Amino acid sequence: xxxxxxxxRVRSGPLxxxxxxxxxxxxxxxxxxxxxxxxxxxxxxxxxVRAHPAACPSARFHRPPITVTRNFTVPPTPVIKAVRAGKxxxxxxxxxVFDITVRNPGYTIKFVRHxxxxxSGKTIKLPGKRFLLITLRPAQAHKNSGAGTLPTKVQxxxxxxxxxxxxxxxxxxxxxxxxxxxxxxSVRVGELHGRLFIDFKY
Numbered sequence: 001x002x003x004x005x006x007x008x009r010v011r012s013g014p015l016x017x018x019x020x021x022x023x024x025x026x027x028x029x030x031x032x033x034x035x036x037x038x039x040x041x042x043x044x045x046x047x048x049v050r051a052h053p054a055a056c057p058s059a060r061f062h063r064p065p066i067t068v069t070r071n072f073t074v075p076p077t078p079v080i081k082a083v084r085a086g087k088x089x090x091x092x093x094x095x096x097v098f099d100i101t102v103r104n105p106g107y108t109i110k111f112v113r114h115x116x117x118x119x120s121g122k123t124i125k126l127p128g129k130r131f132l133l134i135t136l137r138p139a140q141a142h143k144n145s146g147a148g149t150l151p152t153k154v155q156x157x158x159x160x161x162x163x164x165x166x167x168x169x170x171x172x173x174x175x176x177x178x179x180x181x182x183x184x185x186s187v188r189v190g191e192l193h194g195r196l197f198i199d200f201k202y
Contacts, residue, residue, distance in 0.1 A: 056091035061186035061201045064132065068189075070106035072138075078102045080141045080175050081149050087159040093188070094162035096179070098136070098196040105139040107196065109187060115178030118169025127156055128163040128180025132187075134198065136177070141170040161185055161202040 082099040112133045115124045141150045154166045161182050169176035181200060188199040 056088075057188070057190075057199070059188055059190065061188045061199070063186050065108065065110040066187065066189060067108045068106050070104070072103070074138050074173070076102050077173060078105045078136075078139045079143065079149060080136065080139055083150060083155075083165065083177065085155070085157050085159070085162060085165065087157075087162070089160065093199040093201050094157075094159040095200070096134075096162070096165065096177075096198045098198075100139070100194050100196060104191055104194070104196055105136045107137075107189075108135045109133075109189070109198065111184065112178075115166065115168050115180075118174070118176050119171050124154070124166055124168060124178055126154060126164045126166060126178055126180035127158070128182060130181045130184045132179040132181060133168065134177040134179060136175040136196075138173040139175040140173065141167055141175045161200045 079101040080098055081101060084097040084099070085095065086097070087094045110133055112131050115126055115131050115133060116122070117124050142148045148167075148170070150167045150170075152167055154164050156164045162179065163182055164180040166178045167175075168178040179200075182202070186201045188201070190197040190199075
């Protein structure tokens, strides 16, 4: 069972699948002139691509909160292998890409006043004026050996909208990613096999 919620409205069954497929196709189309790859999770170096408006994704942006629920048997638990970031000034959005093993987990994207570390409860200081929390479940950011797959320090980007991201939690099958933004904005989510894309409009 999968549920898709935009700003409190719930879509389920075929409509939810259609919405995710539409987002996936839009993201796939964005590969024309706009490569999804930008910076590796361990390297916050800026990457920029100019694009003609005709090559820009056409899928709609939505105001968080956005929730997609997925229930499936674990193990194996999806592992977030890497988080990459890129800016696309020609299309007026910045992007985070999550590389994922096994299958894509469910997720919640919402604005928060502060990014809180899980499970310590401490506030994480992030560059930016507005903050988002991306929660992925079921998921983990470590290998079965216990070795982490994502950096633990704040990744500073200084993109037009996307200013930073950080691993805020990896606890009991839930991965939390905090995002620092230049301003409150709309987001667009798309999926391919083993990848989750989140675009931040400006």
